[in-house]
Amino acid sequence: MTMRQSDLSDAAEILRSAQHVVVFTGAGMSAESGIPTFRDDDGFWQRFPVESFATWNGILRTALWRPRALAEFAYEVIHPIANASPNAGHQALENLEHFVKVTVVTQNIDALHQHAGNTIVHEIHGSLFELVSLHGRFRSLLSRGQLQRIANRVAKCRRGPLALARLMLAMRPWLGLGIRGLHRPKLVLFGDAMAEPDWTMATRAVEECDCFLQVGCSGVVLPAAMLPAQAKAAGAITIAIDPQPATADIWLPGTAADILPALLTAVKGDSP
Numbered sequence: 001m002t003m004r005q006s007d008l009s010d011a012a013e014i015l016r017s018a019q020h021v022v023v024f025t026g027a028g029m030s031a032e033s034g035i036p037t038f039r040d041d042d043g044f045w046q047r048f049p050v051e052s053f054a055t056w057n058g059i060l061r062t063a064l065w066r067p068r069a070l071a072e073f074a075y076e077v078i079h080p081i082a083n084a085s086p087n088a089g090h091q092a093l094e095n096l097e098h099f100v101k102v103t104v105v106t107q108n109i110d111a112l113h114q115h116a117g118n119t120i121v122h123e124i125h126g127s128l129f130e131l132v133s134l135h136g137r138f139r140s141l142l143s144r145g146q147l148q149r150i151a152n153r154v155a156k157c158r159r160g161p162l163a164l165a166r167l168m169l170a171m172r173p174w175l176g177l178g179i180r181g182l183h184r185p186k187l188v189l190f191g192d193a194m195a196e197p198d199w200t201m202a203t204r205a206v207e208e209c210d211c212f213l214q215v216g217c218s219g220v221v222l223p224a225a226m227l228p229a230q231a232k233a234a235g236a237i238t239i240a241i242d243p244q245p246a247t248a249d250i251w252l253p254g255t256a257a258d259i260l261p262a263l264l265t266a267v268k269g270d271s272p
């Protein structure tokens, strides 16, 4: 379905007159940065079963019984994110901050909104770059270069003997024993509590906003999937950008890197 120009103009007018916009993003936001989504045809959960790769217990079982499969999964997650850069959609959302107060609430773990320059970003499913203690206390932030080196080492563990031992060594700066004890990436897997204080601040922003713009979210994973309805109930106008039909006051059919720059052009009042 193609986007109607009138819908784009309406959405731009809503953004221009808003006091506080919450931008809620999912994997579709980063698809054009080369990071696969989860539930599209080539998505992660089509290639790697959730029960083996999306819970800590599943990952532990896979590590013990199929370490090369875990190395493959780890590489497929880390490599695209380590080598990604913000796409035109991320840049447009940074630009939006010059016109209205923006709070980004993202399900993504790729830090591309911060890389693009957005200043308020709540990572409600954690981040591949943030290391925490086993109890979730902040330890350090990895650089994209460090993540690239980890991906290159993990790639070598996908074949050959002693895959688990080699994988644990390959992932050490990211997962394992450091000078201050055990640490892990701050990731929210199925069954985990949401990342804090991000989740508390995200729900507070959703209650306060007058415009809720969601980009690239399938809306199937709770509690994050509750946010659009929560924003609506709090009186916000909802806008959705997605190639697939999405529930919102205005649905702009299309991709993040196409629609968001066009939306910003309309917000600025430049001729589209």
Ligand code: APR
Residues within 6 Å of the ligand: 025, 026, 027, 028, 029, 031, 032, 037, 038, 039, 040, 043, 107, 108, 125, 215, 216, 217, 218, 219, 220, 221, 241, 242, 243, 244, 254, 255, 256, 257
């Ligand atoms: N631009 C915009 N939207 C896109 C694009 C694109 N280029 N490509 C795909 N999409 C849309 C899809 O139509 C879909 O609605 O992005 C959405 C991706 O859905 P999922 O793969 O389910 O990703 P997401 O909604 O972020 O998943 C939520 O599920 O597995 C957990 O923790 C994981 O954070 C993730 C959560």
